[in-house]
Amino acid sequence: MQLITKAYLTDIIVRAVNETIELRRASQKNNLYHTAVGVANEDELLYFIQSIPDFDERLKNFLLEQQKEASTIISQAWETSFIVKCKAWAKSNDWLHKDPIVAVGFYPKYIINWRDVLSLPY
Numbered sequence: 001m002q003l004i005t006k007a008y009l010t011d012i013i014v015r016a017v018n019e020t021i022e023l024r025r026a027s028q029k030n031n032l033y034h035t036a037v038g039v040a041n042e043d044e045l046l047y048f049i050q051s052i053p054d055f056d057e058r059l060k061n062f063l064l065e066q067q068k069e070a071s072t073i074i075s076q077a078w079e080t081s082f083i084v085k086c087k088a089w090a091k092s093n094d095w096l097h098k099d100p101i102v103a104v105g106f107y108p109k110y111i112i113n114w115r116d117v118l119s120l121p122y
Contacts, residue, residue, distance in 0.1 A: 006063060014039075
């Protein structure tokens with residue numbers, strides 16, 4: 001078990017998103033695609049966290065809350081699962097080529113099919 005901060009988890013998300021952000025921008029015909037900025041901005045990161053179907057609301061709220069010093073205790077297995085889920089969502093067709101939050105039927109599809117949702121351990 002280890003004590004980690006919200007910033008630590010956010011850094012994992014940033015690295016996962018930055019691997020594919022250019023593909024998403026091109027697919028979304030995002031105006032940021034034509035800039036030289038190769039890293040996700042704050043809005044894109046917030047949108048990623050809000051749209052990932054692998055995180056429950058409690059985990060999303062922890063990641064989205066304003067308090068930067070927020071911390072929690074996790075296991076190595078939980079951390080590994082968090083990393084795998086972030087990378088998988090960042091590379092998924094739904095993230096890269098759709099607007100997940102407004103896609104018709106998006107959330108019901110994942111609520112039914114994705115029962116292995118990650119939550120804060122404590």
